[in-house]
Amino acid sequence: MTAGNGLSIALLASNRHPIKQPFAGGLEAHVWHLARALQARGHRVTLFAADGSDVRAADSALRVQAFSPSAAAAADSSMQPRQFLADHHAYLTVMTDLSAIGPTSFDVIHNHSLHYLPVAMAPALGVPMLTTLHTPPTPWLESALAVSKGLGSAFVAVSKHTAHAWRHAVRPVGVVPNGIDLRAWPSGAGGPDLVWFGRLTPEKGTHLAIAAARRAGRRLHLAGPVSDARYFRDAIEPELDDNTRYYGHLDQAALADLVGSCAAALVTPLWDEPYGLVVAEALACGTPVVAFERGGIPEIVGPDCGRLVAAGDVDALAAGAAEAATLSRADARDRAVAACGITAMVDAYLQHYRQLVTVPGYGEYHRGAA
Template identity: 60%
Template sequence: MACAAVNVDALRIALIASSRHPIRQPFPGGLESHVWHLARSLCADGHRVSLFAGPGSDPGLGCAQLTVETLETSAAARQDVSMPPMDFLRDHHAYLRLMLDLAGPLADSSDVVHNHSLHYLPVAMAPAVPTPVLSTLHTPPTPWLESALAVRAGTDAHFVAVSKHTAAAWSHAIDRIDVVPNGVDVDRWPQGDGGPHLIWFGRLVAEKGAHVAIAAARRAGFAIRLAGPISDPGYFESTIAPLLGPGVTYLGHLAQPELATAIGGSAAAVITPLWDEPYGLVVAEALACGTPVAAFARGGIPEVLSADCGRLVVPDDVDALARVIPQVVALPRRVAREHARSHCSERRMVDAYVNIYRRLAANRVRADGDRKVAS
């Protein structure tokens, strides 16, 4: 499917995402949301984008779809004592096929490959691909990715981190890391008028701390609404479900327009990660809706939030969070919106990535020319 816009300076960009999750709404997580917005903006700018992601991705993005090859093992193989979990094997097979294709029959199909997956093979096999491979670091260091980096030591590698915090976390393993903060399309997150209640939104897993947000809201005397996918059913049933009732409402897993309406209709957002968030996309989304934020100062969140549109407190301190909620509710919504527009916009993010794409593509052309002269 071709992009609608025409751009004489268009780049051919291959985006690699999860082989399991389609890039469509409602998003299972922030990574899928990030890739959806990036792909949509690149296509709107006239670039030719190919997307590797779970089957069923949004056809309205205007991307060509790279095949996710599935694997069906034989009964004999499944009985082998070395047989890994099937999900692991399917991911391995899908990324192995993709990287071999990018090194072979698809070698000249892109000017740059942009890897957003959390899998080790796109990093480990990047040197085999003649096209520059840029990998965005969306997470703290993982053993699988560190292993991939170790086997390709000394090769020309290209990495971007979503925050200075994340870049610092990877600095022991990677010499050069550009920083491109995630961005949101502020037009898709319109400013709302607020409301009497608070909101928490994100994946419902223990490390995101929805139960902590509920505790802080109750101590501050506010009702709170929750929104997001139930990614850990055990956590939801054991910890969140018993807390639902008067003053605590679960809205479900909302598509982006409905989520934006819910955020914009809230007095403040309460962001309670119990781990170091690499960026804090939910903070940027809340601010774009004009909704000020009370949050734990963890990971990349302090790089997104400022005192004119929110408050940061010591991580895990529920009492401190409860104390600042009335202050946050009183902050002007237009200031939060303007902060998102000037510091967290999707336009800034896309332009930064395109500048990196062009630099990598130009370096490849020069390198190819040098090799031809030398031969």
């Protein structure tokens, strides 16, 4: 444990993706910023994430353990897909290790993974755990809650929308909105064009942003990792031209420059986005947002900094882009400063950590319908 007032904190992230720039997604960016902010406040951070993570993001690491079944086991009819087995083994190993070393090594464990085993095995840890719910309910996590009865972990969600979505399975669920380092997303001068950034995958609706930009008569800049190669090949790549440009997977500084140079950002989720990190990042750059009204996004976007339109409505998205381009960039930045800064997020998490450490039973919850 850490001496003085500092805490020793284990952060559990994805075993598939390293915590480094350019980030594979919003969850990886979130954990990286949280880890560095906790370190800056004098806490010791140990990180569980894929090999290749930024060594500066933590004081030490819990290694992801690989597993290869024997030829006989792989040929068995019960053999699962190799990625499923790799995930299962990685989390089974780290949770078993934490149950052995946790009480003498850590004050608190903060679970950001989307895997079921950390929740299912939380009662065996001997050290309090906080689980952040980054997604809508999944069958695997609901199963883990049914097994563990929710004991061993407290729960927070990244938005009120996400907390409400989980009310049937776990409560109470606190709300700690994601926060970004506002210094890393400086306000830009803007310009006439539109921008879309994030993971290029069908549920993010990149193809609808392309259609809306064309209807609005504006050039569109795209940036982000290709998470679905077939989607990119079939739906995005054929649409690329001088007015629809793809810049690849940019590092954070280059992405901030691109976002800050545009009139408005299009946000087009085809699912209920739990929070909407790209919304916060665009607003911090002073770039108003035009977004489908889904998930946690309406908790961030108001009429002073953007426009919300019906999900899937390309015409409304195009019209909203024209309106958003006339909004005050200073007001957009002010909204990010007021609602999306990392300082408030870290303060809230530290409050939860200290309650877990000092208040017996804080991590338990009562099951039942609302």
